Amino acid sequence: MKKFFYNISSGNPGALFMPCFTSFLDGICKILPAALIFDVLNTIYLSFANPETPLNTTRLWTVCAILIGWMMIQYLASGFAYSKTFTAAYDASANGRTALAEHLRKLSLGFLGSRDPGDLTTMMLGDYATVETTISHYLPQLVSAAAFPVIAFIALVFINWQMAAAMFVALPFSLLIVWLSTGLQLRLGKNHVQAKVDSASRLQEYLLGMREIKSHNLSGERFQRIQEAFARLMRESIRLEGIIGPVMMVAIAIMRAGLTLMIFAGTFLLVGGELTLPVFLVFLLLGTRVFEPMTMVLVNYAEIRYSVLSAERIMQIRQEKPLPGEKDAPAGNSIEFEQVTFAYENTDVLKNVSFSISPKSITALVGPSGSGKSTITRLIARFWDVQGGRVLIDGRDIKNIDPEKLLTRISMVFQDVYLFKDTILNNIKVGKMNASREEIEWAAKQACCHDFIMKLPQGYDTPVGEGGCTLSGGEKQRVSIARALLKDAPIVLLDEATASLDPENETQVQRAINALVSNKTVVIIAHRLKTIRGADKIIVLEDGKVVELGGHEELLAKQGLYNRMCSLQQQSAGWSMKAS
Numbered sequence: 034m035k036k037f038f039y040n041i042s043s044g045n046p047g048a049l050f051m052p053c054f055t056s057f058l059d060g061i062c063k064i065l066p067a068a069l070i071f072d073v074l075n076t077i078y079l080s081f082a083n084p085e086t087p088l089n090t091t092r093l094w095t096v097c098a099i100l101i102g103w104m105m106i107q108y109l110a111s112g113f114a115y116s117k118t119f120t121a122a123y124d125a126s127a128n129g130r131t132a133l134a135e136h137l138r139k140l141s142l143g144f145l146g147s148r149d150p151g152d153l154t155t156m157m158l159g160d161y162a163t164v165e166t167t168i169s170h171y172l173p174q175l176v177s178a179a180a181f182p183v184i185a186f187i188a189l190v191f192i193n194w195q196m197a198a199a200m201f202v203a204l205p206f207s208l209l210i211v212w213l214s215t216g217l218q219l220r221l222g223k224n225h226v227q228a229k230v231d232s233a234s235r236l237q238e239y240l241l242g243m244r245e246i247k248s249h250n251l252s253g254e255r256f257q258r259i260q261e262a263f264a265r266l267m268r269e270s271i272r273l274e275g276i277i278g279p280v281m282m283v284a285i286a287i288m289r290a291g292l293t294l295m296i297f298a299g300t301f302l303l304v305g306g307e308l309t310l311p312v313f314l315v316f317l318l319l320g321t322r323v324f325e326p327m328t329m330v331l332v333n334y335a336e337i338r339y340s341v342l343s344a345e346r347i348m349q350i351r352q353e354k355p356l357p358g359e360k361d362a363p364a365g366n367s368i369e370f371e372q373v374t375f376a377y378e379n380t381d382v383l384k385n386v387s388f389s390i391s392p393k394s395i396t397a398l399v400g401p402s403g404s405g406k407s408t409i410t411r412l413i414a415r416f417w418d419v420q421g422g423r424v425l426i427d428g429r430d431i432k433n434i435d436p437e438k439l440l441t442r443i444s445m446v447f448q449d450v451y452l453f454k455d456t457i458l459n460n461i462k463v464g465k466m467n468a469s470r471e472e473i474e475w476a477a478k479q480a481c482c483h484d485f486i487m488k489l490p491q492g493y494d495t496p497v498g499e500g501g502c503t504l505s506g507g508e509k510q511r512v513s514i515a516r517a518l519l520k521d522a523p524i525v526l527l528d529e530a531t532a533s534l535d536p537e538n539e540t541q542v543q544r545a546i547n548a549l550v551s552n553k554t555v556v557i558i559a560h561r562l563k564t565i566r567g568a569d570k571i572i573v574l575e576d577g578k579v580v581e582l583g584g585h586e587e588l589l590a591k592q593g594l595y596n597r598m599c600s601l602q603q604q605s606a607g608w609s610m611k612a613s
């Protein structure tokens with residue numbers, strides 16, 4: 034139970050105290066009228082049972098007045114409970130979603146990459162919505178279902194213990210059925226969650242991959258994958274409701290069998306003169322009321338169990354440890370790899386890699402595709418932690434540095450640029466959130482963006498699509514260079530930064546990059562080797578190992594892999610497409 038409250042409150046069970054307490058008060062307020070009705074029945078009965086006793090109308094009017102006053106109190110109590118539960122529910126989901134988003138940012142990309150893409154979206158939207166409904170709708174029912182029977186049983190035992198026992202005798206059997214079905218519910222719930230995650234992932238894949246689907250005419254096969262995912266979701270939904278529903282119906286029927294037993298016992302006791310009619314009537318009245326919240330809980334039990342699963346999924350991620358390290362980033366900017374071994378999954382991608390990069394120097398990473406160049410830049414930025422060896426900046430192991438502080442010292446320009454669904458101005462501003470418009474325009478000019486931006490309908494205030502789909506590849510690349518210029522970090526990592534630029538822009542962008550990298554520690558990945566001839570150091574990688582290291586001339590003289598790559602590039606420079 035403690036775990037349930039902890040999980041559905043996203044780790045803040047104290048926030049559920051007020052909704053539970055006010056729901057409890059609200060429930061108590063609903064019980065009192067039954068006691069007053071008992072008094073009314075008793076008063077009327079006394080007059081009918083003893084014809085010489087006149088009907089005590091003063092008492093009846095007093096009870097009516099109390100009931101009217103009580104209605105007001107009950108209305109206020111319900112309103113109060115309603116506002117507290119709904120506020121707590123929306124707080125829990127809004128704060129929870131923000132906290133989860135914040136937490137995700139602190140996790141390694143390795144962890145995020147291991148999750149199904151639809152999984153986190155389902156969690157952010159679906160799981161939090163489920164938890165929200167549980168707090169706003171089911172929590173009050175749970176409180177009433179837990180409190181009512183206990184209070185009612187204690188009160189009724191004092192009135193007539195045989196009747197109370199008859200009313201509640203079936204309840205333990207009903208609860209036993211619910212308990213026995215827990216394992217089944219868990220299994221069905223997990224299958225349903227998995228089906229939901231799969232559907233979200235397939236849908237995401239379908240929408241994001243629309244260009245490939247169209248260009249390769251994959252619509253049939255891809256559409257079938259979505260159809261299958263949705264069909265499975267439908268089957269799991271039916272299974273969840275169709276199997277759990279009848280089980281709960283049996284539990285409800287057994288619980289309510291107590292009422293029938295109570296009527297039998299009441300009739301028996303009434304006939305034997307051991308029970309008065311008003312007491313019998315009060316038991317009948319309370320019998321239906323007491324089991325009402327429990328019936329509601331059992332009707333919604335599948336949903337409640339489902340929300341437990343949702344809350345557990347959320348908490349599992351929330352409890353995932355962020356990358357460790359609290360220290361400030363060092364002032365110096367030298368980089369060193371000390372016998373680094375790294376694997377994304379099981380196969381080592383980098384094997385015993387060692388090299389050092391002096392501050393304010395330019396180091397190029399070259400090597401065949403898949404040799405580990407991009408991986409090295411990602412490890413410098415600590416998107417992942419290494420499994421063996423150390424990555425040092427200014428002589429300090431980056432595992433001990435706060436990842437966010439480390440990233441303030443690093444600018445990155447990736448091959449694939451992501452632009453947010455926002456104005457182009459705000460997209461450049463990502464590099465420095467407090468940058469002035471002048472600074473942004475300066476960076477855009479340096480990165481050769483200014484001219485194309487001014488041609489857009491609203492200039493810098495033109496919205497660009499999610500992922501930057503309304504800009505060309507070259508334009509996106511230049512925007513990302515502008516971001517890096519604005520950030521002005523002392524370490525610059527360039528991954529194929531000029532890959533998608535046309536020859537016309539390339540010279541200008543090279544000039545912009547020169548401005549970006551001057552006086553910085555630069556690590557550059559360039560497939561076009563002519564662009565890195567002037568680098569202070571060239572590290573040649575092959576199959577995750579450093580095979581050559583040195584300056585351009587020195588490496589050419591070695592007649593090794595670098596020399597071969599340069600020769601091949603010279604040959605391919607004269608390549609042109611020919612029709613056969």
Ligand SMILES: Nc1ncnc2c1ncn2[C@@H]1O[C@H](COP(=O)(O)OP(=O)(O)OP(=O)(O)O)[C@@H](O)[C@H]1O
Binds near residue numbers: 382400
């Ligand atoms: N996120 C990932 N998960 C699993 N494996 C990965 C991941 N990223 C890269 N790899 C694998 O790691 C190896 C090195 O990849 P990396 O991107 O570092 O190579 P690269 O030299 O930069 O290649 P390219 O020049 O083609 O960009 C490759 O075999 C690649 O398939």
